[in-house]
Amino acid sequence: MKTTSLLKILVILLMIFFICLLNIRLLGITNPFTNKDYIVKTYEGKNGNIKYPYFKDYGLDKKIKEYVLDLSKENGNIEFQLNIVDHKYLSILFSLSNYKYKSYIINLNNLKEEEISVIFIKNGLKEYGLKTKEMLELKYPAFIYDSIYNNQGEISYLIKDNEIIVYFSNYDIKPSVNEPIFVRLNYHEIYKYLKIDYVLDENYINDNIYALNPNKKTIAITFDDGPSEVTKDILNTLKDNKTTATFFMLGNRLEKNADIVNMVLVSDNEVGTHSYYHKYLTRLSKKKRTESINKPTEVMEELFNIRPIYFRPPYGNLTPKIKSEINMPIILWDVDPEDWHYRNAETIKNNVLSVIKDGDIVLLHDIFPTTGEALKLLLPELYVRGYQVVSVSKLAEFKGVTLEASKAYRSIK
Ligand code: ZN
Numbered sequence: 001m002k003t004t005s006l007l008k009i010l011v012i013l014l015m016i017f018f019i020c021l022l023n024i025r026l027l028g029i030t031n032p033f034t035n036k037d038y039i040v041k042t043y044e045g046k047n048g049n050i051k052y053p054y055f056k057d058y059g060l061d062k063k064i065k066e067y068v069l070d071l072s073k074e075n076g077n078i079e080f081q082l083n084i085v086d087h088k089y090l091s092i093l094f095s096l097s098n099y100k101y102k103s104y105i106i107n108l109n110n111l112k113e114e115e116i117s118v119i120f121i122k123n124g125l126k127e128y129g130l131k132t133k134e135m136l137e138l139k140y141p142a143f144i145y146d147s148i149y150n151n152q153g154e155i156s157y158l159i160k161d162n163e164i165i166v167y168f169s170n171y172d173i174k175p176s177v178n179e180p181i182f183v184r185l186n187y188h189e190i191y192k193y194l195k196i197d198y199v200l201d202e203n204y205i206n207d208n209i210y211a212l213n214p215n216k217k218t219i220a221i222t223f224d225d226g227p228s229e230v231t232k233d234i235l236n237t238l239k240d241n242k243t244t245a246t247f248f249m250l251g252n253r254l255e256k257n258a259d260i261v262n263m264v265l266v267s268d269n270e271v272g273t274h275s276y277y278h279k280y281l282t283r284l285s286k287k288k289r290t291e292s293i294n295k296p297t298e299v300m301e302e303l304f305n306i307r308p309i310y311f312r313p314p315y316g317n318l319t320p321k322i323k324s325e326i327n328m329p330i331i332l333w334d335v336d337p338e339d340w341h342y343r344n345a346e347t348i349k350n351n352v353l354s355v356i357k358d359g360d361i362v363l364l365h366d367i368f369p370t371t372g373e374a375l376k377l378l379l380p381e382l383y384v385r386g387y388q389v390v391s392v393s394k395l396a397e398f399k400g401v402t403l404e405a406s407k408a409y410r411s412i413k
Pocket of ligand 1: 274
């Protein structure tokens with residue numbers, strides 16, 4: 001055979017090979033992209049550097065470059081994460097400054113941009129939306145998820161093999177939050193609604209849970225002089241903000257407010273005693289004093305089958321002798337916004353925020369409606385300042401302090 005004929009055959013074979021490749025791509029049988037088939041390039045924009053993937057594929061790279069040029073209007077450096085989803089889609093997430101995100105889903109067979117709905121079966125999108133909502137409510141305080149439900153913002157995604165990470169940015173959250181807002185939607189939660197191939201993690205546990213961290217700044221909020229109607233409002237606010245507190249109840253109010261005591265008992269909050277009569281212990285006879293200290297415990301055991309674990313003397317009034325008569329840890333306070341005096345939510349909130357520090361115990365009273373209103377303002381502000389609000393027991397646990405009977409504590413550090 002002549003060399004020219006051999007060359008002809010070779011050229012024809014090569015042409016057939018390329019036509020096949022093209023067909024495979026066009027038919028969507030497979031596409032040449034994998035999670036490793038790109039290099040990272042940097043676009044040096046006026047406002048910052050943008051990292052982006054470069055696949056050495058004319059069409060795809062052109063598409064990505066359009067996004068990069070669009071993102072170059074944003075301030076600050078931009079990073080990206082990507083995943084090739086089920087050989088069909090490129091899911092790409094750009095992380096901007098200030099916990100903002102922008103994501104795209106590109107169909108690799110026709111290079112069209114897709115919506116998140118493309119990976120779900122019919123009606124799956126709705127179920128996915130409900131699940132996302134459920135996860136948001138588990139992970140964040142109400143002021144965050146309420147703002148997301150009630151405002152327009154931007155939802156971005158990274159679709160991984162085992163989960164979708166959903167990011168929320170540009171939402172008008174007040175007070176403003178200095179952290180990324182996102183939930184991880186593991187396919188264990190939504191696989192029934194997926195149209196794509198997925199991976200189910202072994203030993204999956206939902207990590208969209210508001211988690212306390214012993215190393216974060218932590219304070220205890222305490223309520224005196226209740227229970228009252230205001231206590232109900234306060235219980236709701238504590239729950240909305242994923243916080244807990246300690247209620248120092250007055251012995252002589254327990255019986256007539258039994259339903260409210262029970263509401264506190266079934267909640268995650270804890271109960272202490274604030275004496276029986278709310279009288280200066282130093283001004284009472286020995287007999288009356290012993291009664292005021294011990295009777296609330298008897299009432300609680302009889303009516304509610306519990307024992308209060310902490311004591312708070314009315315007005316913080318104590319002597320060494322009285323201390324020795326109290327067979328429980330005595331919890332005082334070091335932050336007093338004087339809610340009984342000011343009766344103004346904004347003032348009470350500011351009085352706490354201006355002095356608060358790690359390990360403090362805050363004194364409030366669950367008998368004034370304005371205190372209930374103040375708590376609604378205060379707890380979100382404490383959250384965005386990085387404070388966890390817990391009961392006295394939890395604060396002691398986090399600080400590694402064993403609270404002792406007859407000993408008084410103003411703060412726990
Ligand atoms: Zn009091």
